[in-house]
Amino acid sequence: xxxxxxxxxxxxxxxxxxxxxxxxxxxxxxxxxxxxxxxxxxxxxxxxxxxxxxxxxxxxxxxxxxxxxxxxxxxxxxxxxxxxxxxxxxxxxxxxxxxxxxxxxxxxxxxxxxxxxxxxxxxxxxxxxxxxxxxxxxxxxxxxxxxxxxxxxxxxxxxxxxxxxxxxxxxxxxxxxxxxxxxxxxxxxxxxxxxxxxxxxxxxxxxxxxxxxxxxxxxxxxxxxxxxxxxxxxxxxxxxxxxxxxxxxxxxxxxxxxxxxxxxxxxxxxxxxxxxxxxxxxxxxxxxxxxxxxxxxxxxxxxxxxxxxxxxxxxxxxxxxxxxxxxxxxxxxxxxxxxxxxxxxxxxxxxxxxxxxxxxxxxxxxxxxxxxxxxxxxxxxxxxxxxxxxxxxxxxxxxxxxxxxxxxxxxxxxxxxxxxxxxxxxxxxxxxxxxxxxxxxxxxxxxxxxxxxxxxxxxxxxxxxxxxxxxxxxxxxxxxxxxxxxxxxxxxxxx
Numbered sequence: 001x002x003x004x005x006x007x008x009x010x011x012x013x014x015x016x017x018x019x020x021x022x023x024x025x026x027x028x029x030x031x032x033x034x035x036x037x038x039x040x041x042x043x044x045x046x047x048x049x050x051x052x053x054x055x056x057x058x059x060x061x062x063x064x065x066x067x068x069x070x071x072x073x074x075x076x077x078x079x080x081x082x083x084x085x086x087x088x089x090x091x092x093x094x095x096x097x098x099x100x101x102x103x104x105x106x107x108x109x110x111x112x113x114x115x116x117x118x119x120x121x122x123x124x125x126x127x128x129x130x131x132x133x134x135x136x137x138x139x140x141x142x143x144x145x146x147x148x149x150x151x152x153x154x155x156x157x158x159x160x161x162x163x164x165x166x167x168x169x170x171x172x173x174x175x176x177x178x179x180x181x182x183x184x185x186x187x188x189x190x191x192x193x194x195x196x197x198x199x200x201x202x203x204x205x206x207x208x209x210x211x212x213x214x215x216x217x218x219x220x221x222x223x224x225x226x227x228x229x230x231x232x233x234x235x236x237x238x239x240x241x242x243x244x245x246x247x248x249x250x251x252x253x254x255x256x257x258x259x260x261x262x263x264x265x266x267x268x269x270x271x272x273x274x275x276x277x278x279x280x281x282x283x284x285x286x287x288x289x290x291x292x293x294x295x296x297x298x299x300x301x302x303x304x305x306x307x308x309x310x311x312x313x314x315x316x317x318x319x320x321x322x323x324x325x326x327x328x329x330x331x332x333x334x335x336x337x338x339x340x341x342x343x344x345x346x347x348x349x350x351x352x353x354x355x356x357x358x359x360x361x362x363x364x365x366x367x368x369x370x371x372x373x374x375x376x377x378x379x380x381x382x383x384x385x386x387x388x389x390x391x392x393x394x395x396x397x398x399x400x401x402x403x404x405x406x407x408x409x410x411x412x413x414x415x416x417x418x419x420x421x422x423x424x425x426x427x428x429x430x431x432x433x434x435x436x437x438x439x440x441x442x443x444x445x446x447x448x449x450x451x452x453x454x455x456x457x458x459x460x461x462x463x464x465x466x467x468x469x470x471x472x473x474x475x476x477x478x479x480x481x482x483x484x485x486x487x488x489x490x491x492x493x494x495x
Contacts, residue, residue: 092220102156111153277325363445
């Protein structure tokens with residue numbers, strides 16, 4: 001056999017050996033991802049206490065939305081706000097069950113309930129209680145707060161943006177610091193969640209601080225045409241219920257809630273769960289970067305800019321921790337960030353901007369371009385090494401870091417897709433309809449992304465095996481022809 005034929009056979013054998021080794025390594029990565037998925041399904045991080053809390057949350061969800069139509073999202077957000085000790089704002093027309101949800105929430109928690117409708121002429125006494133006559137006789141300016149907002153656990157304030165300056169200062173302190181200035185004393189208030197409602201967004205700048213106090217904001221719409229038949233036939237109305245509806249009530253309070261022998265959710269349990277979540281759930285750098293990029297996008301790239309305060313950022317991260325903890329996880333993941341759609345908007349048209357941006361970031365991996373660029377540099381160095389043992393070992397060490405990064409990405413994508421988006425479909429705080437819409441939007445892009453990352457990992461493995469065998473440049477050209485063409489085209493002529 002001529003020498004040149006012998007050389008071609010050796011090159012072909014070397015290339016086949018490298019490709020077989022790479023395929024075996026890829027299979028190991030796939031098997032590892034499958035094992036991670038099985039382990040994730042078997043070893044859910046639910047202790048007995050958390051299981052009980054989840055059962056109570058699910059029971060409360062069923063009770064709150066019983067008899068209501070197309071209010072699953074509002075119910076889940078109200079429960080999440082209560083669990084986080086945050087406040088929620090419902091924006092929508094009258095008769096859409098905004099006050100009904102607040103009343104049911106107070107019955108679920110068995111907390112003191114306060115409700116008031118504000119007008120431009122409302123006075124502080126309507127919210128905080130009348131002045132004490134006996135106190136005035138003793139030169140003390142104190143209020144009798146029993147039965148008013150300072151002693152409520154769950155409160156509902158309708159047309160909240162009609163609050164005037166006489167009400168605003170005290171209301172802001174109650175909402176944020178949970179304190180009330182009564183005379184010369186500042187007393188703590190037991191408020192867990194205040195449900196604000198309005199037919200319109202605030203227009204005056206003096207209301208911006210009040211608007212920012214509501215971490216979760218939800219636009220409540222009328223029942224759709226598809227749900228009208230269920231709305232009109234699903235509830236048996238009594239005469240008293242019709243009278244309530246005629247007076248502006250959206251629907252009767254479900255008596256089954258009040259018939260519970262014990263509270264479904266204790267206020268003490270809510271606070272305990274929140275504290276455990278804040279202390280025990282980690283926020284990985286990827287999530288921090290995602291939130292930071294979202295804020296930059298909203299404030300610098302949207303027109304008009306969408307302001308997100310530092311306080312809102314901190315509270316939103318705390319909310320994500322609670323969401324992750326109640327889903328049995330020890331750290332926040334990117335899918336939890338979908339809840340930020342209800343936190344980071346100022347005007348109604350901003351909701352779609354936040355939603356679209358989050359979905360695009362969850363389904364596209366911009367880091368692949370950086371890895372591709374890095375791999376081109378490693379390939380060029382491998383060619384210049386020309387089989388030198390020391391240089392090949394140094395390059396192989398850098399390749400191992402890239403390999404670990406891509407392997408973790410492949411495993412994460414395979415787990416998400418192989419688990420049929422269980423992190424979204426089984427998410428405690430994402431409604432079923434929303435979950436299906438999210439999956440339909442991101443699954444094609446994630447499939448494409450997975451294929452691209454696996455191809456990139458295959459190229460990294462080819463280079464790793466080649467360096468372990470101290471492969472010559474002419475064989476590297478056969479293994480990775482596209483990289484070789486780029487190396488020849490862009491590399492200095494003298495090299």
